[in-house]
Amino acid sequence: MKKLNGVCLAASALILAAQPASAETIVVEAGEGAQERLQEALILAEAGDEIVLGAGRFALTDGLSLDVDSVTLRGAGMDQSVLDFTGQQGAGEGLLVTSDFVTLRDFALENPKGDGVKSKGADAIVYHRIRVTWTNGPDASNGAYGIYPVESTGVLVDGSKVSGASDAGIYVGQSRDITVRGSIVEANVAGIEIENSRNALVENNIATRNTGGLLVFDLPNLPIMGGGNVILRNNLVIDNDTQNFAPPGNIVAGVRRGTGILVMANDGVLIEGNILNNNPTAHVMVVAYTQEFNDPSYNPHARNVVVGQNLFGRGGDDPQLDGGEMLMAAFGGALPPVMWDGVAEGDDGLTVAEGVGGWTLGLTVAGQDLAEASPAPLDVPTPNYVFDEESVGAPAELLARIGG
C-alpha cells in the first residue's frame, strides 16, 4: 500500500508540474559529463523552454537529439560554445531535431562524424548563427552535410557558417517555404543545395572555395517531388575552385570544379543580383538530369529558369569540360558566363535578360551523349516568366523569432 501511495503521490506531483507553467531556462555548462547533462536537458525540456549552453568546448561521445516542440537551444556565440564531436562514437549526425518550432542559435559543431545538424520533419525551424566546421578542411572522410533540414515546412537558416562538408554545406531537401540568407559556405563540395524543395529564397550569402557554389536540383524517386519556385538573389559566389572531394556515387560528385550556380531539373528558378567572380568552369550552369530513371512523376528538364541581371566577373577560363581548351579558343579565351545544355521541352527552358552572355551545348535530349554536342552562342528569349514572390521564403514568424 505504502508503495502504491508513493507512486500515486509522485504521479500527481508530476502531473501538477506538467500544468502550463512559465517557460524555464536550463543552463548547461561544458565540462565533465557534458554528454549526459546536455542530452538529459534536451529530453526533459518542455515546450517553451530555453536551453542555454555555456561558453566552452563540450566534448561529446554520441549524437544529440531534440524531440520537444518549441524549444530554443542557445549558445554563447558560434565561436564561444562549441559542441566538439571529434570523439563521437555513434549516431549519424551531431544533433538531430525531430520536433517543430525549434530555434537553434549561437553555437558551433565541430567534426561530427556524419552530418552536422539534421532536422527531419521539423517544421518552422530556425538556424541562427550556427557554425559547422570540419577542422581539417576539404576531405572525403568528412561528414556529408553541415546544416541539413529535410521534409519540413518553414525553414530559416540565417547568419550561419559551414565549411568542409563532403557533400553540401547547407542542404535543404524535400521541404518548402525556405530562406537561407546571410550565411557563409566555404570549402565544401556544394555550398548551398536546394533539392526537391519549393518556395526557397537564397539571398545575401557568401559561397566561396567550394567545388560548386549554389545548387538547385530535383531528383527522381523521392517521397517529395516537384522542386521549384526558387530565387537566388544578391549572393556573392566567388572563387569556387576546390577540387571535388565528394565520394564518387553522390550526385554532387558530378559537379565540376569551378561551378558558380548550378540548376538541374527544376521548375522556376530566378538568378539575379548576384556577384559571380572567378568560377573557372561556369558562373551559371543550367542542365537536365541525365541519368536513367523510371519515375513517371519526374521531369528531368530545367524549366522556366531565368537569369536576370548579375555581375559577372572573370570566369569560364579553366573549364573542367571535355574539349574545354578548344571551346575557350572558339569563344575568345573564356567561356561566356551562362552555360546551358540546350535541353528543353519548349522555348521556356532558359531565358536570360538582355545582354547576358551565354553558350549552349546544343543538345536536344536529356542524357544525350556529349559527343553529339554542337556548341554555339546562346540565343534564347528574354524572360517573361512571373515568379510567385509572395510565397517564396520562410514564414514571417520565423524571421520575427530572431528579430527581423
Added chain:
Amino acid sequence: MSSRFFLLALSISALGVGVLSQARTLPPPVNDLAVAESPFPRALSDFGFFSNLASQTPNDGVIPYRLNTPLFSDGAEKLRFIYLPAGMTAKSDGEGLLDLPIGAAIIKTFAFGGGDDRRLIETRVLLHRADGWLALPYKWDDAQSDARLVVAGARVDLTTPSGEDISYRVPNKNQCKECHGLDGEVIPIGPKARNLSHDWLEGMTTSGKLDTVPAGSDVLPKWELRWTARTSDAARAYLDVNCAHCHRPGATASNSGLDLRWEQDDLQAIGVGKRPVAAGRGSGELLFDIVPGKPDQSILAHRMRSDEIGVAMPELGKSTVDKDGVNVIERWIAEMK
C-alpha cells in the same frame, strides 16, 4: 484488480503469523500504475515485471516470446516479454503488429556472456499509455540487482560473442524513437505476426490473451534455419526486421526513398538500380543501392559491412558488423539477376 488483490493479501496477513508468511511468498503483482501513469519510473523494479529480476523470471501476465528473425544488436542475447494486464486481450491485425491494449508493455532485456558469466546490460520497456507508447531505457547495475532509468543513455564496455571489445551504447530516450517512430508517433516494431511463431500465437489465443491467430502469421523464416529458406526470404526478412523500421514511408529514413519492408515488391523501392540521395560518403564510391549479381558494387551491402560512423548501417543500435547478416544479403544480391 491487482491492487484489490494486494489489499486482500494485507488484510489476511493481519489474521496471524502463519498466514502472513504464506502471503509473503506470493510475489507482488505488476504495478499497473507504473506501466500506465507514473511519468518516468526510476527503476526497472518499480514495474514488477519480474518475480525475480536477476533471473528475469516473469511475473503473472508477463509472457516471454521470441522472433523468427531477430534484430541484430552486437550479438546481444535478448529476453523478450509482453505484459498484458489481467483480463485484457490483444487483437490481431493481419501479418502486422499485434494490437496491444492500453496498459500493456513490451520488455526487452539485453545480455552478454553465457552461463555464470552472463551479464544483463540494459532493459528497454515500451509502455502503452492513454496518450501513446512511451519508450524508456534502463541500465543494469554492476551487482545485477536492478536497472536504473537512463534517459540520456549510457555506454558500457563489453566483449561481444564474436570476441570484439566494444563501447556498447544504451540508447537515450529520443534514440528509441528514431527506430520506433512512425508518422511522429512511437510504436512497437518487433512483435509483428509475420515474425511470431504460429504455436506461440495459438497458445496466446487459447489462453484468451489474443483474439485470434492472425492471418499471415509466422511467414518470416527462422534465422537459425536461414540456410534452408529461400535466400530471398531470408534476406528480405533480415531487411524487414533490421532496416525497415527506418527505411519506410513515414519513418526516420523516409527521405532516402528506400523502402525495405517485407511487403514492398517494387524493386526500385528496395534499392535495385536506385541511386543514393543523401548517403554522403556512405555511398562508398558506388552508384546504386543494389546492383543485381554484384554485392561488391551495392551500397546496401557496403554500408552493412562498415563499422565506421557515417557509413555504417543501421546508424543506431550496433557498433559491430553483423557478419551473418552481411552474408545473407550478399548471397541474395549475388543470386539476383
